[in-house]
Each structure stands twice: as C-alpha cells, then as structure tokens.
Amino acid sequence: MKYDVIVIGAGSMGMAAGFYLSKNGKKTLLLDAHDPPHSNGSHHGETRIIRYAYGEGEEYVPFVLRAKKLWEDLERISKKELFLQTGVLGVGRDTSGFIQNTISSAGKYSLPLEVLTAEDVHRRWPGITIPDNFIGCFEPTSGVLKCEEIIKVYEELAIESGAVIHRNSSVKDISIHEKKVTVTTEDETITAGSLIIAAGAGSGKLVSMLDLDLPLTPVRKTFAWFEAEETQYNQEKFPAFAFDTFNGTYYGFPSIQQAGLKIGRHDGGEKVNPEKSMMPFGAAAEDEGDLLQFFHQYMPDIHQLKYGKTCMYTLTPDEKFIIDTHPEYSNVAIAAGFSGHGFKFSSAVGEALSNLITSEKNEVDISPFSLKRFQR
Structure with a gap:
C-alpha cells in the first residue's frame, strides 16, 4: 500500500496526529516499537492533569485552550467520558514563579481562579495542611484526562478512517530522497x-538519522498510588493538585474509582538510556520515601503505599516543547521534548502536526516551540 504519511510513535502525540491525518483523508501508517497504549514511554498510568491557568508560562494558555476544545470534540465524537472535572489546586509560596504564572495567566485570559489562604485550603480540604506563608490557587473548570483511554479512542477512530498501525515495529533507518x-x-x-x-x-535517535541533533534528555520518573479514606479523597470531593514546595515539585490526583490517591514528583529524576529497561518502582529507597516525605508534611493522613510505577520524561534544556518541521525537509515534522507536561496538549499537538504536514494554518501560534531556538 502507498502511504501519504508515516507516523513514527503511536503514543500521545503520534496517535492524535494519526487521527487528524486519516480523518482528513490522508493514507496514514503509524509505527510503534511496542503495542500502544503501553508502559514503555510516557503515556501510561491512567490519568493526567489538565489545567488552563498555566504555571509554566502564559504562552501555553492559547494552546491548552485549543486542546480543551479538541478534547470536548473527542468526547462528543466517541461518546465516551474522557475528562473528569475535579478542579485543580496549585499550592506554593506567593512568590513562587509557578503560582505567579498561574495567577497572571488566569487574569490575562479571564480564566476562573480562586486564590486561597492556607486556612482556606485546609477548611475546604481537611486532608491538606500547608504552611501559613503558602497560598492555594484553585481552578474549578480544570481536572483529569484519562490518558490510556484517550489513546485507545484515537486509535479506534484513526483505524475507522483508514489508518494502519504496525505494532512492535522498531525503525532501523530513515532516508529522504x-x-x-x-x-x-x-x-x-x-x-x-x-x-x-x-x-x-x-x-x-530517530532525528539523528536525518542529521539533526536535538538536546533531548530522557529521565526516569516514578509515581504511585496510596491508600486513602474515600469519603475525603474521592474524585467528587478532592481535587487534582500541583505543589511547588521547598523540597521539590509534586503533582497528584484524587482517588478515582477507589484506586487510591496518586502522586508523583515532577522535578528531579535520573538520566536513562531509552533503549534499556528502567529499574522498577521501589528499586531505589527514595522512590517511596520521597513521596512519603511529601505526605508527612502536607497530607499527613496518607502513609500506606498500594503500588507504584515508572515512566520517562524527555526533557529539553528549557523544558519547553519541540513542535516543528525539519530545517532541511519541509515534509518531516517533529514533536519531542514534552518535559513531563505535554499530555494535556496532545490533542492540539496532533492537530498541529497534521497541519504542518498538510500546510494548513494552525489555530494557535506554535512558534514558541520551534526547534530553531536550539540551533546556532
């Protein structure tokens, strides 16, 4: 069969791109080294946070609002619940860059946001205790995306539109002629x-086959589920959260369908070779100990581990995304370096990749994610 587009990587971004391309009539082949959704990358673990008043910078807000619209469209098309409106609570000192960006993003784009004192936070969610010099930023319209379910939906819809997926298919060489x-x-x-x-x-490794060197650093990350009192920490009463603390940056989720309270650490991590197996959760004492330290300080009712998992972040030096075409080949688009905060954008990334290939205009400016910022 002759294809219009080959997509290498059928995870978050690739599967979304495959959906948009095939929906628009492009004969599309998706290749993946594993069998998506799988646990060898960055898209497993059941859930991801989506927030719109963006602590990582105001430049992301139009892009995540476009993603929000596309997630709503996907729910409508698939007739499946893919988003849970739990709200998201951001916590940190009022001088924290993350908190300041959250507040300024909300103001600039007229997004609903409640700024709360430490006492307000504890009163509303008794399971949280924070220092008096911390504040909370609660965004009621944000929440949780079902990441693995979303990839399955994109896959089903892409295949319905004619896309072909080759699983367990590792790429050995790429050439342009x-x-x-x-x-x-x-x-x-x-x-x-x-x-x-x-x-x-x-x-x-793949872009290096096309003589392109990108500053991408894969790191090992861990996350885990802990036993939680359901009447207090369930998805109807407890928000997803992001804490910028003295000891690191942590994120987490309420107990969804009695799975337990899920938490991970966003910063830190050990550099790894993506072609080799990572140490499983618990191989290092700090895998559990670091998370327990967080709970001891901020959610003291939580202390019993249920189970944990590992995944990979792929970091860029500035922790901003790469979404661009190859500098020498306009028929090659690249999406990489999502630095642990990309999944919420994957609907909009998939659309943007499809538009780059078909020369359609993007709804949102993606120039902040150009790979040219790394070229000298």
Whole structure:
C-alpha cells in the first residue's frame, strides 16, 4: 500500500496526529516499537492533569485552550467520558514563579481562579495542611484526562478512517530522497510523501538519522498510588493538585474509582538510556520515601503505599516543547521534548502536526516551540 504519511510513535502525540491525518483523508501508517497504549514511554498510568491557568508560562494558555476544545470534540465524537472535572489546586509560596504564572495567566485570559489562604485550603480540604506563608490557587473548570483511554479512542477512530498501525515495529533507518521518505524496520521498507517523528524518548535517535541533533534528555520518573479514606479523597470531593514546595515539585490526583490517591514528583529524576529497561518502582529507597516525605508534611493522613510505577520524561534544556518541521525537509515534522507536561496538549499537538504536514494554518501560534531556538 502507498502511504501519504508515516507516523513514527503511536503514543500521545503520534496517535492524535494519526487521527487528524486519516480523518482528513490522508493514507496514514503509524509505527510503534511496542503495542500502544503501553508502559514503555510516557503515556501510561491512567490519568493526567489538565489545567488552563498555566504555571509554566502564559504562552501555553492559547494552546491548552485549543486542546480543551479538541478534547470536548473527542468526547462528543466517541461518546465516551474522557475528562473528569475535579478542579485543580496549585499550592506554593506567593512568590513562587509557578503560582505567579498561574495567577497572571488566569487574569490575562479571564480564566476562573480562586486564590486561597492556607486556612482556606485546609477548611475546604481537611486532608491538606500547608504552611501559613503558602497560598492555594484553585481552578474549578480544570481536572483529569484519562490518558490510556484517550489513546485507545484515537486509535479506534484513526483505524475507522483508514489508518494502519504496525505494532512492535522498531525503525532501523530513515532516508529522504526526491521529496519522498523511506523508513526501514526489521520487517519492511515503506515509502511515503511525508513523515512525523513523535517517538518520545526515542525521538533523539530517530532525528539523528536525518542529521539533526536535538538536546533531548530522557529521565526516569516514578509515581504511585496510596491508600486513602474515600469519603475525603474521592474524585467528587478532592481535587487534582500541583505543589511547588521547598523540597521539590509534586503533582497528584484524587482517588478515582477507589484506586487510591496518586502522586508523583515532577522535578528531579535520573538520566536513562531509552533503549534499556528502567529499574522498577521501589528499586531505589527514595522512590517511596520521597513521596512519603511529601505526605508527612502536607497530607499527613496518607502513609500506606498500594503500588507504584515508572515512566520517562524527555526533557529539553528549557523544558519547553519541540513542535516543528525539519530545517532541511519541509515534509518531516517533529514533536519531542514534552518535559513531563505535554499530555494535556496532545490533542492540539496532533492537530498541529497534521497541519504542518498538510500546510494548513494552525489555530494557535506554535512558534514558541520551534526547534530553531536550539540551533546556532
């Protein structure tokens, strides 16, 4: 079969791109080294936070609002619940850059946000205790995305529109000739007019096949679920949260369908080789100990681990995304370096990648994510 576009990486961004391309009539092949959704990348673990008053910077807000619209469209098309409006609570000192960006983003874009004292936070959610010099920023319209369910929905809809997925298919070589792309795997050689590389931690090796060196650093991350009193920490009463603390940055989720309170640490992490297996959760004492330290200080009722998992972040030096075309090949688009905060945007990233390949205008300016910022 002849394809218009090959997408390497059928995770968060790649599967979304495959959906938009196939929906728009492009004959699309998706290749993945594993069987998505899987636990070898950054899209597993059941849930991801989506927030609109963005603590990482105001430049993200139009992009995440576009993603919000596309998530709503996806729920309507699939007739499935993919978003839970739990609200999201941001916590930190009022001098924290994360908190200041959250407040300024909300003001600039007229987003609903409640700024709360430490006493207000404890009164509303008795399971949280924070220092008097911390404040809370509660965004009631934000919440939780069902990440693995979303990838399955994108896959089903892409296949319905004619997309083909080759699983457990590792790419061995990529070449460009006469405006055609040739991708070689262990089993086949495929040619198409265009290519999208959205392979998470594996993207660095793939773009190097096209003489492009990107500053991508894969790191090992851990997250875990803990026993929680359901009457206090369930999704109807407790928000998703992000804490900027003296000891690090943490994020978490209420107990959804009695799964337990889920938490992870956003900063830190050990550099890893994405082609090798990571140590499982618990192999290092700090995997559990770091999370228990957080609970001891801010949510003292939580102390019993249920189970934990590992995943990878792929960091850029400025922790901002890369969404762009190859500087030499306009028929090659790249999405990489989502630095642990990309999933919420993946609907809009998929749309943007499709538009880059088809030369359609993007609804939102993606120039802040140009790879040119790393070129000298």
